[in-house]
Amino acid sequence: MKILLTGANGQLAQDIWLLAQKKGWEVMAFTRQVLDISNFKQVKEAITTIKPDIVINCAAYNYVDKAEKEWEQALLVNGIGPRNLATICERQAISLVHFSTDYVFDGHKSTPYTIADLPSPLNKYGATKLQGEIEVSHLTNRYYLIRVSWVFGLRGKTEVNFIKKLLLWSKDRDQLHIVTDQISSPSYTEDVAKAVLDLIQTGRFGLYHITNSGYCSRYQWAEWVLKKIDWSGKLFPARSKDFPNSVLRPAFSALDTFPLKNILGHELPSWQEATERFLKQWFSL
Numbered sequence: 280m281k282i283l284l285t286g287a288n289g290q291l292a293q294d295i296w297l298l299a300q301k302k303g304w305e306v307m308a309f310t311r312q313v314l315d316i317s318n319f320k321q322v323k324e325a326i327t328t329i330k331p332d333i334v335i336n337c338a339a340y341n342y343v344d345k346a347e348k349e350w351e352q353a354l355l356v357n358g359i360g361p362r363n364l365a366t367i368c369e370r371q372a373i374s375l376v377h378f379s380t381d382y383v384f385d386g387h388k389s390t391p392y393t394i395a396d397l398p399s400p401l402n403k404y405g406a407t408k409l410q411g412e413i414e415v416s417h418l419t420n421r422y423y424l425i426r427v428s429w430v431f432g433l434r435g436k437t438e439v440n441f442i443k444k445l446l447l448w449s450k451d452r453d454q455l456h457i458v459t460d461q462i463s464s465p466s467y468t469e470d471v472a473k474a475v476l477d478l479i480q481t482g483r484f485g486l487y488h489i490t491n492s493g494y495c496s497r498y499q500w501a502e503w504v505l506k507k508i509d510w511s512g513k514l515f516p517a518r519s520k521d522f523p524n525s526v527l528r529p530a531f532s533a534l535d536t537f538p539l540k541n542i543l544g545h546e547l548p549s550w551q552e553a554t555e556r557f558l559k560q561w562f563s564l
């Protein structure tokens with residue numbers, strides 16, 4: 280299997296890259312500096328030269344607050360980039376994996392969102408990711424469109440990883456206030472990478488939700504982590520409105536992964552098991 284991987288410095292990309300190499304697959308990995316997915320010429324050149332079996336697009340603009348002002352930049356990466364990839368993949372009969380987010384939903388439901396629920400994003404980041412979904416699903420038939428939520432991985436930037444941020448805050452604060460009114464399903468990149476590589480071997484194209492099992496609030500997730508690391512500070516519940524500079528985020532955006540289990544034969548480990556594994560690996564690095 281020959282893979283062309285974009286956004287190769289990102290947290291999910293790094294784990295996909297590692298795992299695919301372990302399987303003995305050929306991975307041609309491109310960072311933003313080498314392949315800017317919003318540049319149609321560069322995308323066409325890379326894909327037509329390499330002729331991969333599959334393109335895995337991990338490139339994204341993931342700054343939720345900044346996207347309100349930088350929405351053109353966000354749309355270029357999250358909307359136009361996937362458009363470029365889908366156009367060339369379709370022309371060359373190459374499969375495309377693209378990732379989206381729980382933030383395409385408004386969070387008004389009280390049960391996990393299924394692949395049959397209609398998106399209605401609350402913020403500009405979510406709107407640009409929805410545009411990416413539309414571009415991919417309209418421009419090619421050979422797609423795996425995979426929504427993930429609250430992604431955390433060992434590698435990549437701290438800014439896009441809530442647990443890494445929490446660990447940083449816990450180092451120099453003795454009090455933390457974490458929101459109880461944002462609930463979703465954490466997704467560990469190691470587990471998502473494995474599921475994605477299993478999925479692409481099935482040839483079962485379509486829309487998927489891939490997250491760890493179960494869901495929690497940001498507060499519950501933080502409480503769980505801080506207990507595991509024996510943090511001596513005090514944790515207080517907070518509300519999203521206590522952070523007036525943050526844009527609106529969905530209150531409940533847990534994802535229902537049906538029919539993933541029917542296809543892979545298993546669900547992903549629970550968010551608790553995944554977070555514990557992350558912490559063990561993080562502190563042994």
Ligand SMILES: NC(=O)C1=CN([C@@H]2O[C@H](COP(=O)(O)OP(=O)(O)OC[C@H]3O[C@@H](n4cnc5c(N)ncnc54)[C@H](OP(=O)(O)O)[C@@H]3O)[C@@H](O)[C@H]2O)C=CC1
Binds near residue numbers: 379
């Ligand atoms: N992080 C999260 O909590 C969530 C992420 N997702 C989605 O999952 C996928 C993987 O996310 P994650 O691993 O966290 O992403 P990261 O933010 O870790 O990585 C994204 C990568 O894309 C690169 N990039 C940015 N713009 C371009 C461009 N124009 N062309 C090529 N590369 C570019 C970035 O490079 P540079 O750093 O140099 O800008 C970065 O290396 C994305 O689709 C994301 O939207 C969905 C839900 C939650």
Ligand SMILES: Cc1cn([C@H]2C[C@H](O)[C@@H](COP(=O)(O)OP(=O)(O)O[C@H]3O[C@@H](C)C(=O)[C@@H](O)[C@H]3O)O2)c(=O)[nH]c1=O
Binds near residue numbers: 428456525528
């Ligand atoms: C600073 C701070 C923030 N918060 C709150 C404010 C904010 O509403 C909330 C969200 O945190 P973050 O900004 O880390 O999370 P955010 O960047 O919104 O995370 C999202 O990223 C994108 C890319 C996705 O696709 C989503 O799935 C999701 O992972 O945390 C606290 O509870 N306590 C604090 O001390």
